[in-house]
Amino acid sequence: MEQLSSNRSHGGMQGVYRHASAATGTDMTFSIFVPDHAPGTKLPVLWYLSGLTCTHANVTEKGEYRQACAEHGVILVAPDTSPRGEGVPDDEAYDFGQGAGFYVDATEAPWATHFSMRSYIEQELPALIGAEFSADMDRQGITGHSMGGHGALTIGLRNPGRFRSVSAFSPIVAPGQVPWGQKALTGYLGEDRAAWREYDAVALIEDGARVPELLVDTGTADQFLEVQLKPELLDGACRNAGIALTQRLQPGYDHSYYFVSTFLGDHVAWHAERLKA
Template identity: 50%
Template sequence: MGSDVTEVSRSRIFGGYQCVYSHDSKELKCKAHFSIYFPPSYDEQADERLPVIYWLSGLTCTEQNFIQKSGAQRYASEHGVIIVGPDTSPRNCKIEGDSECWDFGVGAGFYVDATEPKWKEHYRMYSYVTKELPALIGSTFRIDLSRQSIMGHSMGGHGALICYLKNPGKYKSVSVFAPICNPSKCPWGQKAFKGYLGSDETTWEAYDACSLAKHYKGPINNILIDQGLSDEFLGKNQLLPDNFVVSCAESKIPIILRKHEGYDHSYFFISTFIGEHVAHHAKFLKC
């Protein structure tokens, strides 16, 4: 293992190891943590490299929420796939007021590269997730970077959709739970995009899954979306999945949108369906 990462924790679970590492991020200009699950078939000494699924978390999360609550490790063990989960923003950067709100700043990086002067030095989660983190894990662990997929929840669902749609062919598949589908048109997204990208709304389109879907040209596999019908943020028009259905239809992008009676926005919902998401990706990652 290279010396660019420091092991923070290692716990046995479902026959594999759930680890957390820290490293000095060049994009975020701070110490960043990420989680990584090694299934039992992972062998540091072997030539074989395993495929990877990235998990992007939602507002207020760290790299911990998913690994503590989703139960995804059981399914990663079954399929022999690694799961990597970054934090949701830079931390400890001494930006005035960055922890004042739970939906902007710390814990709410929105997976964009900020352009506004106050944020642009550190808030580069898009480049971190799509470039720095893959390069780091590919050179540190036995991971096959030609077999990557991506999934996420809420703000992280938005992140997974845009990473997939902005990089045709880079990820084999994408799946999301209760994603923020049209950030330019919902209160969470408008606040974040205005703060990180400025008030010229044309610049927001580059990070809006609905705009990206309309103009998408490239290889595509079914996009899997699960949405709980008792999700309070669905009712508050923060998620707007039906707008994404319309945009995908325009570009003939096949999506599977499943709406589930009674499920809310929480990890109870995620843990119920995460096995099906891992299986969805395993099909395309051939594992």
């Protein structure tokens, strides 16, 4: 693992690291903020998954989470959204290929060789974080934005014993029912819609996946609200399943990091309450 940068901030250290990934067969980059803590103390971990076109840098530079993480003693880890580099396939569209991994393990050529973001986020990177940092891997939460909100919801629903808390910003709640998701899931997984269901939060809930509660924020001025996000589908699925969903439609906010940064500290505090020892 190679440290690319380290900066003091809010009584903690913001680092960016690169490492060779067995899951993707490429180098991968992630950022991590570690608040100051007593020697030997292990801190809970909050995962933040980013959206289409993003890298680790978007939330690191625009998220405004460090003050809240320092206050509550929470590590925040922000991975990249896809494999990158020489020999990694790509697509000219912004919503597929590099920067648009959709947190799946691809099964279709040519994507299957490198696009194993599910395995990377669920298995490989947590093992690295647990080994190299002062992280209490028994206390993990997960959140994300847009495509990353989809990732947070699906990974949280598939791994309820690992994640004590799950939240999202402007998530794609039912990718199998909207253009972004239909394009990505067809490209990465093929035409069999049954294979899509484990990567679709609404479908997972319909198929029996359960978490105690969810927190979701979406802006009422989000330009993707009606066509791509469809928060009402998550409302219905959670109501039918008895999952306590706090879904807040924030008046006047759009899809940008102006929105995410406004409420990310609030999400950190919400997760911290649920990640107490």
